[in-house]
Amino acid sequence: MKALVWEGANELAVRQVPDPQIRNEQDAIVRVRRTVTCGSDLHLLGGYVPFMERGDVLGHEFLGDIVEVGPQVRNHKVGDRVVVCSFISCGKCWYCQQQQFSLCDNGNTNPMITENVWGSAPGGCYGYSHALGGFAGSHAEYIRVPYADQGAFTVPDAVSDERALFASDSAPTGWMGADLAGVKPGDVVAVWGAGAVGQMAARASVLLGADRVIVIDRLDNRLEMAQTHLGVETLNYEQQDIGAELLERSGGRGPDVCIEAVGMESHSGGPQLWYDQIKQQLRIESDRPVAAREAIYNCRKGGSVFVLGVFAGMVDKFPLGALMNKGLTLRGAQQHGQRYIPMLLERMARGELVTEHLATHTMPLDEAPRGYEMFKQKIDGCVRAVFQPTS
Ligand SMILES: NC(=O)c1ccc[n+]([C@@H]2O[C@H](COP(=O)([O-])OP(=O)(O)OC[C@H]3O[C@@H](n4cnc5c(N)ncnc54)[C@H](O)[C@@H]3O)[C@@H](O)[C@H]2O)c1
């Protein structure tokens, strides 16, 4: 079959790879209808995650049709149209029982790497390096879905492919951030990053009853999109004073909840960027936490900060003093999608949650290297490039 493979830092190619096969009784094989780029992939492409191997198939957010099931798959049959959670979890271990699905003890078949780096291993993820299990990704005609009863969700007829695709990752990630950060009616919420994840966190905050939701970025097309499709306020950090504006819009206290949806390659207008970039390139610090610092600094006393952006290792100039003295709660997580996807599909069917505007560019899988270039460089207002391996 055809797939998009990683050939080295910033080198991608579409080529033939072996077809996936059922390996365990709970596996299913899915014929991919749509698969989409994610900000997380940029960290892999740039070579920031040193556990990719030449020939690895990329992609972790996808939707398709089940074409084969293992003998222990109970909830799905051949022909089901399913959206699949990007994180792989067994549904049975202690963490899955606590609904902390991305922490699954069995999803990552290669736990040694992350145990060494982080103390213990999170679950597995499709197409996301050998540190997260080395699973083949979804930018391919077919994909093996382990624990198919846990990870695959039948899409209601009322929800289009274009909309349901985002129930794989961006929508549950955003919802989890707002949910676990404790967004409640009346809150003022600030979200750093107007990519698909930030937009979904903002929309979740609105649906959870937040009074004001403010999305921060520097890309005007993304900020306009957030205003039009999500019903939120925006701030451009290159043109406005973020600290002063957030105080003004929160009765002088600062936002109750601050959600970071940027990650380790965050940008900054000031000298901070040079400082972090040089340290990152010299491998003295692995990640650039500009937006995380700002979220902590601007959050109201006693407020809650949630880190959705992906970080790999060590950061520098982390404002631990602000965190401690302001009595903040800081959390982060990879998405626990299995907990939210059925609810999100229902909201999508009712039209409460729209996502198709995120798919700014759709193309055949053969054009995926061009799609990644557009997504990475944000050419032509690209928010997400969607690939169609099969029609
Ligand atoms: N926790 C999870 O399970 C999970 C799931 C999916 C993605 N992610 C992560 O979420 C992050 C966002 O993903 P995405 O797909 O939306 O990425 P994206 O690259 O499309 O969007 C990131 C946005 O952040 C903006 N940005 C950069 N620096 C900023 C700053 N200092 N302040 C405000 N905005 C800034 C960029 O302009 C861009 O619009 C990534 O780090 C990704 O890896 C996490």
Ligand SMILES: [Zn+2]
């Ligand atoms: Zn993703």
Ligand SMILES: [Zn+2]
């Ligand atoms: Zn588990």
